[in-house]
């Protein structure tokens with residue numbers, strides 16, 4: 063077997079989780095158009111004949127405005143450490159200060175690094191070469207691959223590049239039939255959080271967390287009962303999340319239930335309660351209670 067641990071790092075919102083899901087052909091990590099979607103490190107396992115790649119999807123680099131953000135950055139920085147290879151994902155445009163800072167960290171680590179320039183569907187073809195040479199001046203990347211994770215364009219090339227860096231290993235680190243190290247219980251809470259991010263605006267979704275309080279298969283067979291708490295920061299946010307006559311919460315729960323059913327392959331009963339915890343994103347113990355880092 064050939065195995066490798068690969069960290070996917072980069073600024074927030076560049077498409078790291080979209081790339082992971084595209085590589086795996088399965089939704090492991092949640093995605094949204096808002097920054098700071100991924101909050102903790104999540105392992106996605108790619109299994110093929112004689113090959114296992116454990117990808118670490120990580121929170122995106124950003125300027126933190128609270129203790130939760132600072133913790134997320136720590137998680138991202140730690141992910142640059144003990145791996146075989148780094149996939150540095152950036153949008154395909156000239157490198158800005160944030161990208162230069164991340165490159166410094168990569169440089170210090172001394173690890174091999176593939177630069178993935180994402181979202182090429184949004185720019186003109188002749189721009190791509192300019193961006194590649196701007197990046198090539200900053201660091202000796204092992205390779206630079208322009209892709210569109212959204213359109214699955216170039217994803218296979220990324221995999222081929224990773225395969226070049228893999229070595230024989232006497233041990234396999236993850237079961238060969240599982241695509242992630244996370245429980246269904248955790249993935250269910252993440253899917254609810256994704257729907258909060260997709261349906262709500264401004265500060266409201268960023269101040270939410272989701273905890274699964276009960277996850278139980280009914281004895282008669284095909285139904286899983288899931289009870290979750292949606293935590294938000296303010297009483298006024300609670301009103302927005304529930305919406306007029308409960309319409310918003312119903313929409314969020316219906317969308318989440320559909321995806322959880324697809325993931326589990328069975329019917330789901332999902333109940334969501336909304337709770338307020340003032341300013342929990344600045345409270346260490348609440349941050350640890352509501353997140354599995």
Ligand SMILES: Nc1nc2c(ncn2[C@@H]2O[C@H](COP(=O)(O)OP(=O)(O)OP(=O)(O)O)[C@@H](O)[C@H]2O)c(=O)[nH]1
Pocket residue numbers: 073074075076077078079080081092093094095096097098099100101120121122123180181182183184209210211212213
């Ligand atoms: N146009 C375009 N959009 C993309 C592409 N890849 C991802 N996106 C979009 O970019 C946004 C962010 O994607 P994510 O995968 O959540 O980004 P991320 O880097 O994981 O973000 P964080 O978890 O916040 O760090 C979503 O709206 C995606 O649909 C792409 O190739 N092209």
Ligand SMILES: [Mg+2]
Pocket residue numbers: 078079080091092093099100119120122
């Ligand atoms: Mg992400």
